[in-house]
Amino acid sequence: xxxxxxxxxxxxxxxxxxxxxxxxxxxxxxxxxxxxxxxxxxxxxxxxxxxxxxxxxxxxxxxxxxxxxxxxxxxxxxxxxxxxxxxxxxxxxxxxxxxxxxxxxxxxxxxxx
Amino acid sequence: xxxxxxxxxxxxxxxxxxxxxxxxxxxxxxxxxxxxxxxxxxxxxxxxxxxxxxxxxxxxxxxxxxxxxxxxxxxxxxxxxxxxxxxxxxxxxxxxxxxxxxxxxxxxxxxxxxx
Numbered sequence: 001x002x003x004x005x006x007x008x009x010x011x012x013x014x015x016x017x018x019x020x021x022x023x024x025x026x027x028x029x030x031x032x033x034x035x036x037x038x039x040x041x042x043x044x045x046x047x048x049x050x051x052x053x054x055x056x057x058x059x060x061x062x063x064x065x066x067x068x069x070x071x072x073x074x075x076x077x078x079x080x081x082x083x084x085x086x087x088x089x090x091x092x093x094x095x096x097x098x099x100x101x102x103x104x105x106x107x108x109x110x111x112x113x
Numbered sequence: 114x115x116x117x118x119x120x121x122x123x124x125x126x127x128x129x130x131x132x133x134x135x136x137x138x139x140x141x142x143x144x145x146x147x148x149x150x151x152x153x154x155x156x157x158x159x160x161x162x163x164x165x166x167x168x169x170x171x172x173x174x175x176x177x178x179x180x181x182x183x184x185x186x187x188x189x190x191x192x193x194x195x196x197x198x199x200x201x202x203x204x205x206x207x208x209x210x211x212x213x214x215x216x217x218x219x220x221x222x223x224x225x226x227x228x
Contacts, residue, residue: 036219043117044156044204044219051214090156099144099169099211100158 006104019078023091117220136205
């Protein structure tokens with residue numbers, strides 16, 4: 001069975017600082033990995049996804065994530081935080097041929113001015 | 114940009130009542146999904162639907178739940194007799210195709226409160 005663990009339910013960074021949101025997965029088969037973002041009163045929006053091509057994946061809004069099989073990790077980073085990045089971020093896993101996403105518990109990102 | 118919409122945004126109901134949550138998927142999408150998030154817990158898959166049939170469901174999706182595509186645009190989730198533990202945020206999603214290469218687009222959710 002697959003699972004996802006997001007370390008830190010709340011992360012707070014200063015504007016301009018590095019954003020690092022951690023995600024570790026467990027999967028018995030090669031996984032596909034996703035990061036979604038939810039802004040207030042909106043749906044989950046796909047930031048980026050890893051589907052076994054390049055291990056460093058670039059997404060929207062300057063975010064990127066690196067798939068590290070040896071560490072079973074897919075951490076999300078952004079070099080310089082903007083106030084507009086304040087949102088809830090969800091890491092998710094899916095196995096090939098599956099239909100469902102398996103989500104982590106989410107990390108709420110707060111940006112301090 | 115096309116988006117998934119859901120109505121209502123909030124619903125309060127009494128235990129034992131039936132509720133219907135409505136979703137309008139993106140128009141050219143063929144696969145539809147319901148997920149839910151109980152407060153403080155993970156987003157959980159409930160069911161996927163394709164070609165007017167359930168294609169996969171979780172153990173949460175018991176006989177109290179049903180899904181339907183009553184017309185060409187709506188996709189509904191019905192809970193026949195609500196329980197307190199059904200209180201959650203319910204998300205609808207749709208995708209053009211199936212599988213990991215297809216992005217699932219999510220709606221803003223319906224927050225259901227069962228009293």
